[in-house]
Amino acid sequence: MLVQIASLGLVALLLYGAFTDATRFIxxxxxxxxxxxxxxxxxxxxxxxxxxxxxxxxxxxLALVLGMALFAPGWVGGGDAKLFAATALWFGWPGLAVFLIHTVLLGGVLVLVLIIARKALPMAGISPEKLAGSALAPAAPVPYGIAIAGGALWSLPATVFAFQF
Structure with missing residues (x-):
């Protein structure tokens, strides 16, 4: 029972992290x-x-090293790198590879959705001023915490923690 509560705590923290990254880029x-x-x-x-x-x-x-390697050239934010590393603790090896693949796939989908939305919204008559400060603004960063949380949630059922349910 307590393992399930801890796993649900992870899920809640991941969802909150995705929300704060999506709304405040933090x-x-x-x-x-x-x-x-x-x-x-x-x-x-x-x-x-x-x-x-x-x-x-x-x-x-290993996830921390990978995250810092992606952070150094500015490809991901520092919070993304730390979230990826902290979450990777829950997957171990070889679960880390599955978590990484799921995160990258969802990150690609996220980027495509943002590209399409950033092109479509101005054509729909929504001014860039209304989008300022959001992930839909033309030059806004990608809130990759969404992809990390999604990748973790997608990968979690294959972990030992899910077998405790």
Whole structure:
């Protein structure tokens, strides 16, 4: 029962992170810390041994390195990199690869939707001034936290935490 509560906590935090990134282009540090701190609690409740915990920790570290490599040239934001790494703790290896693939696929869909919407809305008579400050503004950044949260939610049913339900 407690593992399910921890897993639902992860889902709630991911949804909140996607919402804040979509509305304010910010993923709060407390949120990524909460996801990272919630993982060891869930791991203990799920009966992880040292090897399993190390596997998941390694996945989180690899995700952090990947996220920082994408952050350095400005391809993703710092909050995105931290959210990806904290969430990767929950997937371990080889679940990290599945999480990465799902996140990249959803990120591509997100970018295509934003490109189409950014072209279509002005043609529909909506002025750029009304879109200012939103993800639909012409030069707005892509709120990639949406794709990270979606990739995690898509991948979560294949984890050991989902088998606890």
């Amino acid at each position: 993923i709060p540090n407390w949120l990524t810390i909460a996801i990272a701190v919630l993982f060891p609690v869930a791991a203990v409740l799920a009966g992880f041994g040292w090897a399993d915990a190390g596997n998941h920790l390694l996945a989180g570290m």
